[in-house]
Amino acid sequence: MAEALVSVVLQQLASITLEQIEEEVNLVFGVDQEVQNLILHLQAVQGLLQDAEERQVKEANVKNWLYNLKDVSYQINDVLDEWNTAILKHHMEKQEKEGENNDLVLAKRNKVRFSIPSFLGNILIYFGQIGDRIIMRHDIAKRIKEINERLTWIAILRNNYNFQSTVRGTEQVERSKTTSFVDVSTIIGREEEKKEIIRTLKSESGDQLVIPIVGMGGLGKTAFAQSVYSDQNVTTHFEKRIWVCVSDPFEEIKIAKAIIEVLNEGNPPINSNESEFETLLKNISKNIGGKKFLLVLDDVWNPTESNWKPLKQALKNGDKNSRILVTTRKNNVANMMGETNDHMINLNKLSDQDCLELFRRIAFFDKEKDESKLFDEDIKNKIAKKVDGLPLAAKTLASLMRYKKTKNEWVAVLESKMWELEEVEQQVFQSLLLSYYDLTPDVRRCLLFCAVFPKDYEFDRNELIECWMSQEYLSMKGNREKERMIGQQYFDNLVMRSFFQDFVKDRVDDDIIGCKMHDIVHDFVQFLTKNECFIMEVAESCKEKNILVDNKVRHLNIMSTCDDSFPVSIYNCKGLRTLVISSWELPPIPSDSFSKLKSLRTLKLGKNSIKEVPESIGGLIHLRYLDLSRNKELYKLPDFVGNLFNLETLRLKWCRGLRELPVSIRKLVNLKHLYILGCYDLKVPKEIGRLRNLQILDCFYLKDGDEDDEGIFKLGDLGNLEQLQGSLYIHNLKSAKDGSEAKNAELVNKKNLLDLALHFGHSAEANLKNEEILNGFQVHTNLESLAIRNYNSTNLCPSWMMSCHNLRRLEFYEVPFCGVLAPLGKLPSLEYLEINGMVSVKKVGVEFLGITGETPQTLIKSFPKLKTLKFETIEQWEEWEGVEEEDSKITIMPSLLYLEIRFCDKLKALPNFLWKTPLRELSFSYCSILAHGFETRCGMEWAKASQVQNIKINGKFVKKD
Known part of the structure; x- marks a missing residue:
């Protein structure tokens, strides 16, 4: 992680030249020399960081040295970011005072909106023009000097560790096609166990059986259970199939809600909350009454009889031949939940032959070369010894080896010192470490960021990429326009290296857009980010109420809190860059909370029942990502949100109560992604059209009666958003004035808009205006997916539809008159x-x-x-x-x-x-x-x-x- 961070900071500093600051050098206390010293010290350690990163696993002193280097690099990054923001803010204030028209404002802003590596040449010029900025300029210079003193000492200390210099070549991650990804659907070496468990599932025993699948981590318990769950013999035998990820802790209310959601075909339980466990149990009992079901409880760790038995009793209302599968690492869990060992399946290690077959399928997938050149008997024996019967280890090692092209490269991996690390807690970590260090530094830190999320977390690819963007993990070359593409490459790379699993595919192009992380891989990334990534869980008894958070923490997830207080100990984390609050029942957030967490880049407050956004959020000048989704009682965003000049992503999905966005949103000139799906009553101000960098607007709700309101964003105003891409859902098109509005949206110019949904709104009779509006749209021929809903005219074939030569998915819903x-x-x-x-x-x-x-x-x-x-x-x-x-x-x-x-x-x-x-x-x-x-x-x-x-x-x- 340090290697990538130092590279970013060096690129930021590299833009400062003596020529650029000569005019102001006397006013900033020799900052030119300080900047040059920063560059020299960072360059001196840059080539040593690969060796240092590998040695930190077993050498605590090296790990501490790396921490100090990262800490000072973060400080440099913060200082430069503050300076850039001050310039941007000053420029915007100046333009607002002068009252220039929109186009001139945006044109001028585009000259200032540059990547950090290009901005420092203008810093002193802008601050030299304004006398009242001199204090800030001197403050920046003072902080740079203090940072340099600390960095000097860190650079000197490197000599104590005899680091070996490593020169990296120019590395480029290729985006692999989804079709080349090896997803081994056939479970290798488990045929007999599978036959046995299917026989038990289909037996007419007259008793509702609990069948535990027990085995150590990395043996493939979940994959085995998934294979059984999706087998046709099983799918045809049961009326209902339910899969619930449990993990640690065993939360009976959460499990009950998950069961009900599946039984209700994706809809959450109605009229229930977490305190009404009895209501949930009655709901389960009613929904499964007399039905033969299969329930899988995956990855169970620590249930007690008191929280398992009520669930089990409610499930007994189903057919007597229903079955419950439980995957767990612990025999005592299997004994307690199953009450008998008669039907327990103990998964053992795979044979060497089965492990090698699994390895071969992945390592040589889609390869034309003769595998025998790399896969001779000596190599096979070494691989079998290293993976030791663990499918996850075999899969990880194979995912690494498929990128090695010569036998010498294979031998180098198998003889690496990583296999000898005694400090590594789990055997499979060794193969994971090898694969991890084979990643580029920037991809590594993207992987490590995932440690802030809990086990069994369902990653959404786009959300994860936007979080990486907010941490500036994707802008190493200073090219902000290609960040999303780079993020997709990194994501695909992690998929190909087997760091992710349980994939969700895109409905149009079959790309992987969602995934989970194996619990051992999650343990692994937490092992590597100890003290930097922290997940806080407060026990129900609140004995851990005042739990202390290490001030070294950079990424924090608060999973639960006490009902009566906010965990103020997080204020110790002055360098915190990510805060995720996942607790459903969040205590009131103090109004000044975020004034103490000024380094935040990523803030996720979704699903927290927030009624009011704390005013202190407006002071988070580094903030790039803000997620307030699913806060149904949030009615408005305050004006001070417009102070978040660096904000790139604003997520407001399913904030059903939200009525308006502030006009100050026009100041979010860096905003790229705005998500408002499910905000049905939200009125979007016309100022959104000024955000020329906006790339994602997931949906747009037209309102009846708003056509004469000049302050409201209208269909035709979409034409101003030239950079729109991805997916767009337009709702209630019947309220559009006429077909000219559809034409003014200029969708034909949006070549990167690939997925379009047009919803015309409900009507009891045919409406010819629907046809006029539909015909008014012109789309770019790159469009890949089109959905037309509630279309109330008789002709469903606009002239432009047959020219959509790249259209791969087409859907029509509720077209009653055609x-x-x-x-x-x-x-x-x-x-x-x-x-x-x-x-x-x-x-x-x-x-x-x-x-x-x-x-x-x-x-x-x-x-x-x-x-x-x-x-x-x-x-x-x-x-x-x-x-x-x-x-x-x-x-x-x-x-x-x-x-x-x-x-x-x-x-x-x-x-x-x-x-x-x-x-x-x-x-x-x-x-x-x-x-x-x-x-x-x-x-x-x-x-x-x-x-x-x-x-x-x-x-x-x-x-x-």
């Missing part, structure tokens, strides 16, 4: 199509396929890349027309894998062309006529579908034997 489908088969890149709520459609004809009535002269492909097709709630639909058999020049849906039809009760038959597709799964729900032939497994439809692997009726697979 009776004919558009010729969507002509879209060349479409992979996913969902049509929902087109209640006027009676027939789906050849026009849907994009095929004219003329005999084709050349080969025609309709829906050439379509993989998934869904129809739902098309209540009048009776006929799905195909093409004549002799039309051999027409190919229809040659890539189709999944077809789902729901609530189409009048549909009589499927077209013959479907049986020529590579269809793998066919699903019907509430389609009585269609379903009949498949349920009885007779008739022409059943015979035609003989090649379909999986057929599902009303949620249950139909057995084909």
Whole structure:
């Protein structure tokens, strides 16, 4: 971490030259020489830091030396950031006083908005022009001198440790394609255990069994349980399947809520709070009444009989042949929860042969070279010895080796001194350390940042990248425009190195957008960040009420607090850069809280029931990331939020009570990401249009009656946000004035806007203005995903839609007045199509396929890349027309894998062309006529579908034997 931090600070300081500060040198007490000394000292230690980082694991003195170096580097970073902010603030105040028009303000601001490495040449010029800034200038000079004195001593002390110099080459992280990632879905070496556990799950014992899966860390208990959970023999046997991550501590209320949320199909429990455990238990008992369910409680550590038995009793209301799987490292947990050892599964270490097979699949995945050159018997024996039967160790080591191209590189890894470290607490840490030190320094610190989040935390890729941005982890080259792209490269790199697991894929391009961290990997990053990253959990008894937080902490997560007080001990952390408060029941935050935490870059206060933003937040001049999401009682943001000149990310998602944003938001000239999804009543001020750096605006709610309010941001004002990218959801389009507003939004110029959702709002009758507005939009041909909702006109094919040659996903919801489908088969890149709520459609004809009535002269492909097709709630639909058999020049849906039809009760038959597709799964729900032939497994439809692997009726697979 120190290596990357020193590189950033050096780049900041490198912009200071004697020529740039000569004019003011006499007024700043020789700051030119002080700056040069800072550069020299940092350069002197830079090449030694790789050796120092590796040695700190076993040498406490080296670790302490590194801490002092990082501490002084943070101080330099703070000083430079304060100086830059002062210049920016002065410039903005000057422009506001002069009353210049918006364009001139923004143009001038863009000249000042530069990366830190380019700003110091202008510092003294600006402060020299203003007499009342001299005090600040001298204060900065004094602090630089004090920092230099400390750094001088640190640089001298390096000689005590005989560090070896390491010169790094130019390293560049390649962004790997998701398809090249090895996700070993087949569990290697656990076939017999899997057969045994599935037999137990399906047995008709008449008793509700608890089946513990027990084994040491790194053995793959969770992966094994996931394999069982998703096996088709299991999915067809149980009516309900529920997966809950438990971890430490065992919180029965949290577990109960998670169970209810799954039973309610993703909706949280209604009318309950954490003090109403009995209400939650009754809710569980009611929802599972008489149903055969499978519940997995993953990673259980420390339950007591008093907090497990009430849950277990509520679960007994399900069918007697329901099952509960528990994964744990502890035999005493298995004994207490299961009450018997009869069905316990003890996972042992894998055999050398199985470990080597797992290693081989990952290390040589997608490689054309002859693996025998690297994978000879000697290498195999060394690998088997190192991983010692632990799947996680094998996976981590293989993820490292796949980037080594010669046998010498492999041997160097296997003979590394890292394997001899006695200080490493767990065996699998050794392979993790090797992989960790093989990362570039900047990727390492991105990984270590994850230590501030608890075990089983569900990382959202974009949120994590924005947090990395706020810590300035992604701007090493001074190129702020490419930070998100760099962040995605780093994230993918950590995925490829097996530091993340349990992936969530993007619905459009199948990229990994969410993940978790294995609990041992989490232990590992906490091991490396001890004292710097801290998770505070206060016991219910409040005995730890006054728990002290080490003043070395840089990243803090408060998971729980006492009901009556805020943990004031965090004020000792003067250098704190990240504060995450995860407690649902947060005591009132003192108004001056953040005045004592001035170095904060990242502040997450989501889900805390905050009613008012503390005024002291306005003084956090370094703050880049502020998350206030899901504070439903937060009604407004105060004006002083506009003082956060460096703010880049503002998250307000699901602040349902939020009514307005302050006009002062116009001063957030560095704001790149604004999230307001779920803020249905929020009025966005027109000043948002002045934020020309804004890249992400996740949604935009138009309001009825606001068209004449000149102070409100309108649809046409989107045209001012030229940098918009990613996803955009526009709600209540029926309130737009006319089609010209849609045209003025200038979506056609937003080439990086890839995902667009257009919601027109509810209406009881057809509305021709909907069609005018839809036609008014023009989108860039780069668009990859489009959703149209609540569209109340009869024509659903704007002229621009057929030009969307890169469109991969298309969805229509609630289009009640349109009776004919558009010729969507002509879209060349479409992979996913969902049509929902087109209640006027009676027939789906050849026009849907994009095929004219003329005999084709050349080969025609309709829906050439379509993989998934869904129809739902098309209540009048009776006929799905195909093409004549002799039309051999027409190919229809040659890539189709999944077809789902729901609530189409009048549909009589499927077209013959479907049986020529590579269809793998066919699903019907509430389609009585269609379903009949498949349920009885007779008739022409059943015979035609003989090649379909999986057929599902009303949620249950139909057995084909």
